[in-house]
Amino acid sequence: MKFGVLQFPGSCDEVDALEAARMVGEAELIWHRDRDLQGADAIVVPGGFSYGDYLRAGAIARFSPAMESVIEFAREGGLVLGICNGFQVLCEAHLLPGALLPNVNLRFTSRQVRLDVVAPDTAFTSACPPGRQLSIPAKHSWGRFHADAETLERIERDGQVVLRYAQGENFNGSVGDIAAVSNETGNVMGLMPHPEHAVQELTGGSTDGLSIFQSIRLAAERVAA
Amino acid sequence: MSAAATLPSLTDAIALGLTDSEYELICEKQGAPPNILELAMYSLLWSEHCAYKHSKKLLRTLPTEGPHVVMGPGENAGAVDAGHGLVCAFKVESHNHPSAVEPFQGAATGVGGILRDIFAIGARPVAVLDSLRFGELGGPGSARSRYLLDGAVSGIGHYGNSIGVPTVGGEVYFEGPYEQNCLVNAMALGLAPREALVRSAAAGPGNAVVLFGASTGRDGIGGASVLASAELGEDDDKRPTVQVGDPFEEKKLLECSLELLELGLLVALQDLGAAGLTSSASEMASKGEVGIDIDIAAVPLREADMEPFEVMVSESQERMLCVVEPRNVDAVLEVCEKWEVNGAAIGAVTDTGRMRVLRDGELLGDMSVRALVDDCPLYDLDPVKPTAALYPPPAATLSADASPQESLLALLASSNIASRRPLFEQYDSIVGSRTIRRPEQADAAVLALPDGSALAVSIDGNGRRVAADPRNGTIATVLECAANLACVGAEPLGTTNNLNFGNPEKPHIAWQLTEAVAGLGEACRALAAPIVGGNVSLYNEGATGPIYPTPVIGMVGRLPDGRRAGRLGFLNAGDGLALVGPFAPSQPASELAKLRGHVLPDGLPPVNLPDAVAALAAVREAVRSGALSSAHDVAEGGIAVALAECALAGRLGATVTLGDGWWEALGAPGEDGAPNWPEGARDAALFGEGPAGILVSGPEAGLRSLAAQTHVRLIGHVGGECLRIALDGQDLIDASVEELAEAHAGGLKGYFA
Structure with missing residues (x-):
């Protein structure tokens, strides 16, 4: 099982994502100018400020050669996880519904948040301990998930809302407390909190993020089998 | 030559910040009056900011050597041995004047500048800390302070967050004397394999000089001489001299620089900071005892019509200069292309010892490297201890008859003690996955190393106490920094410092500076924590007078096992609670005295340095052995506030009795041991401040083994939902942790709404 982690300037x-992925499988960085996904079974689009995020978060990265391959990979059912800036990139690429807007407090905010797993049977959550909240850090200034009423109704109805901020934890003002959404076919998920920063007790404050990576591994192995 | 058509006069030299005699000396060194390009270059390199002409003699008295030092002062950053073949590079630098003019960009480029210093020696930046000072947030003048605070915090966050280096710690204080002249000091740490360190000395005549990074524009022209080496006046005129930062450009520059070094393509590397190309090229030439020719026609420009002197002194951010063997130039430019940064060969190393500036073969300026870099006159200070108070007393905000409990709540809510959460939540403190202790979890930030050990780092300053007593106040500041390391179990490896002072040409400022440097040297020697680098920021004065003299100390230490890093919060109900160290609190110059509107005292009680150092060592060993549950340095607000902070961090109360042993410590003997607490002594016991006091909690056995090593006073036990403090049987404080949390959390919250 191999992860490919995209790397953009910025x-x-x-x-961190590479090291987290290596705790459950193999993992390689994929340079933004490369179209070759190196045979990865799952792609992680990581956090940061791709191309400086100067136009709009994620707006330029979605046009990179690597992302063109990722879009094709996702359309063919490949597993893609977008974290923070990666979530923004996936929304810009229309692989995920909705958009990310500036936090309601208009400030970059860094906080350990508790998340409710509302869809426990997805390719990204099947290894999460049943009935338990996840404690994962979030840090961003553009993390307020937004979708129009129609889209919102559809993704709620179709079970595309995967994680929600627990009560009192939605500091960015996301609609419906939505922290993570998937696409209709369930092979692409984006989330604002950083599971890769919660994979070891010493530096992460919890190991809850690891269960997201373990879930992806399980899903990739199911596909392979 | 055309640039010399009309030679500048003495008046021009003075306008650029030089004195009559310095101008004369320049004419003598040049053998003729300099042209405008040469004069501009001299004026920057002979500025206080670049030449340290009022501080260099003092700085030579500081200890700079020790067993852990890998690279001492003089390089872009200092470096210490972090074990297992790794070195830690670190340095603190100020960006005070730019931040006082434009706080967002001033602070952002301050972070950008210090990060470049770290990767210029080949280390990957892994952490940023900052030390900030502003005027009061309430009362007259406070609108400016709130504006500066908000701008500076946003700027630091913007740059650090965007470049992916965590901001792991820092400190901020609010005092009247910083109202016009705020302080923004940024410290950065980097890691590198020992053999990967690179120096900045140019070498090899015939080698190419390559400039890479952002293109060169008109921003920041004259920043070092105009902004950084004079008192602040009418700020708005100076706004164009503040540089504008671009963290994305720097992120690419960082990755590009480290890749160039990893591929072994560079002979020397240097960042462009104050005075731009002028200082970086001259300093590289000076260190290598060579010459450099620069062809300004080859410099990528933002604006085509820039004057030669503008190209040479521009402080455009995010640029680096390197020396490359001719056969490697193409490979270097290819790496630049990969990272989408400009790269251009703009000159060559020569054996002439001259700094020559050319444009397409035409010689525009020709100076001796030695004259530029080393021959600036150094001045002796003329220190005179002031006979009257330099600083007016602050406005009283707490009535003298407030009860101990009211005083505690007021202190917890005061701007200097209140929770820093509203600030540090604006910073990414975890990117890089090294952060073992985040802000408010421990006295120092702790960063994991690959071998399971960890680095600890703290940055501290206490301008008010240094103003009261420059020597003892500085010693106390260094001890506080070391105590913060001890509380997580770390032993100091090295120190960096930023000396923020007023105008050194004034005798009383010269006295503050001289005394403070003496205290700094004394304390660093006692702690075996040599100075490996630093920065001096002088002329920090506004129309209303000088800032508090503010030496900011950054210290890096190491602990063998990251899993045993200490915490500040109470952990277990039933643990014993003890005060360690020769702590002798007194009220003058304390936070309580400030709230009561007291004038600063003339002098502070001295501390017994060997006893203090021994106490820190004992705490460090106890933390490392796992004998303690928590450790926290007693600082602003004294014992009562320190207890409250431990209770808040652990969400657990404590019951404490002060008395008995306190008699001697406070020098207020009672009659026949009968309770006899005069008002002042009571306040000193609860809220008094002084160096070398550490609050620890832990199982009885742990405290007992600590007591075998050093001076330990048992004062109570951990547990319950309230903090109760009694003094010789009289209950003075009984507050729920909830109540304390409310006061502590609310103090700064409103300023970031």
Whole structure:
């Protein structure tokens, strides 16, 4: 099982994502100019400020050669996880519904948040301990998930809302407390909190983020089998 | 030559910040009056900011050597041995004047500048800390302070967050004397394999000089001489001299620089900071005892019509200069292309010892490297101890008859003690996955190393106490920094410092500076924590007078096992609670005295340095052995506030009795041991401040083994939902942890709404 972690100029959390992925499988960095996904079974689009995020978060990265391959990979059912800036990139690429807006407090905010797993049977959550909240850090200034009423109704109905901020934890003002959404076919998920920063007790404050990576491994192995 | 068509006069030299005699000396060194390009270059390199002409003699008295030092002062950053073949590079630098003019960009580029210093020696930056000072947040003048605070915090966050280096710690204080002249000091740490360190000395005549990074524009022209080496006046005129930062450009520059070094393509590397190309090229030439020719026609420009002197002194951010063997130039430019940064060969190393500036073969300026870099006159200070108070007393905000409990709540809510959460939540403190202790979890930040050991780092300053007593106040500041390391179990490896002072040409400022440097040297020697680098920021004065003299100390230490890093919060109900160290609190110059509107005292009680150092060592060993549950340095607000902070961090109360042993410590003997607490002594016991006091909690056995090593006073036990403090049987404080939390959390919250 192999993860590919994209690297753009301006990526910040790609090495953290790489190391987290290596705790459950193999993992390689994929340079933004490369179209070759190196045979990865799952792709992680990491956090950071791709291309400086100067136009709009994620707006330029979605046009990179690597992302063109990722879009194709996702359309063919490949597993893709977008974290923070990666979530923004996936929304810009229309692989995920909705958009990310500036936090309601208009400030970059860094906080350990508790998340409710509302869809426990997805490719990204099947290894999460049943009935338990996840404690994972979030840190961003553009993390307020937004979707129009129609889209919102559809993704709620179709079970595309995967994680929600627990009560009192939704500091960015996301609609419906939504922290993570998937696409219709369930092979692409984006979330604002950083599971790759909660994979070891010593530096993460918890190991809850590891269960997201373990879930992806299980899903990839199911596909392979 | 055309640039010399009309030679500048003495008046021009003075406008650029030089004195009559310095101008004369320049004419003598040049053998003729300099042209405008040469004069501009001299004026920057002979500025206080670049030449340290009022501080260099003092700085030579500081200890700079020790068993852990790998690279001492003089390079872009200092470096210490972090074990297992790794070195830690670190340095603190100020960006005070730019931040006082434009706080967002001033602070952002301050972070950018210090990060470049770290990767310029080949280390990957892994952490940023900052030390900030502003005026009061309430009362007259406070609108400016709130604006500066908000801008500086946003700027630091913007740069650090975007470049992916965590901001792991820092400190901020609010005092009247900083109202016009705020302080923004940023410290950065980096890691590198020992053999990967690179120096900045140019070498090898015939080698190419390559400039890479952002293109060169008109921003920041004259920053070092105009902004950094004079008192602040009418700020708005100076706004164009503040540089604008681009963290994305720097992120690419960082990765590009480290890749160039990893591929072994560089002979020397240097960042462009104050005075731009002028200082980086001259300093590289000076260190290598060579010459450099620069062809300004080859410099990528933002604006085509820039004057030669503008190209040479521009402080455009995010640029680096390197020396490359001719055969490697193409490979260097290819790496630049990969990272999408400009790269251009702009000159060559020569054996002439001259700094020559050319444009397409035409010689525009020709100076001796030695004259530029080393021949600036150094001045002796003329220190005179002031006979009257330099600083007016602060406005009283707490009535003298407030009860101990009211005083505690007021202190916890005061701007200097209140929770820093509203600030540090704006910073990414975890990117890089090394952060073992986040802000408010321990006295020092702790960063994991690959071998299971960890680095600890703290940055501290206490301008008010240094103003009261420059020597003892500075010693106390260094001890506080070391105590913060001890509380997580770390032994100091080295120190960096930023000396923020007023105008050194004034005798009383010269006295503050001289005394403070003496205290700094004394304390660093006692702690075996040599100075490996630093920065001096002088002329920090506004129309209303000088800032508090503010030496900011950054210290890096190491602990063998990251899993045993200490915490400040109470952990277990039933643990014993003890005060360690020769702590002798007194009220003058304390936070309580400030709230009561007291004028600063003339002098502070001295501390017994060997006893203090021994106490810190004992605490450090106890933390490392796992004998303690918590450890926290007693600082602003004294014992009562320190207890409250431990209770808040652990969400657990404590019951404490002060008395008995306190008699001697406070020098207020009672009659026949009968309770006899005069008002002042009571306040000193609860809220008095002084160096070398550490509050620890732990199982009885742990405290007992600590007591075998050093002076320990048992004062109570951990547990319950309230903090109760009694003094010789009289209950003075009984507050729920909830109540304390409310006061502590609310103090700064409103300023970031």
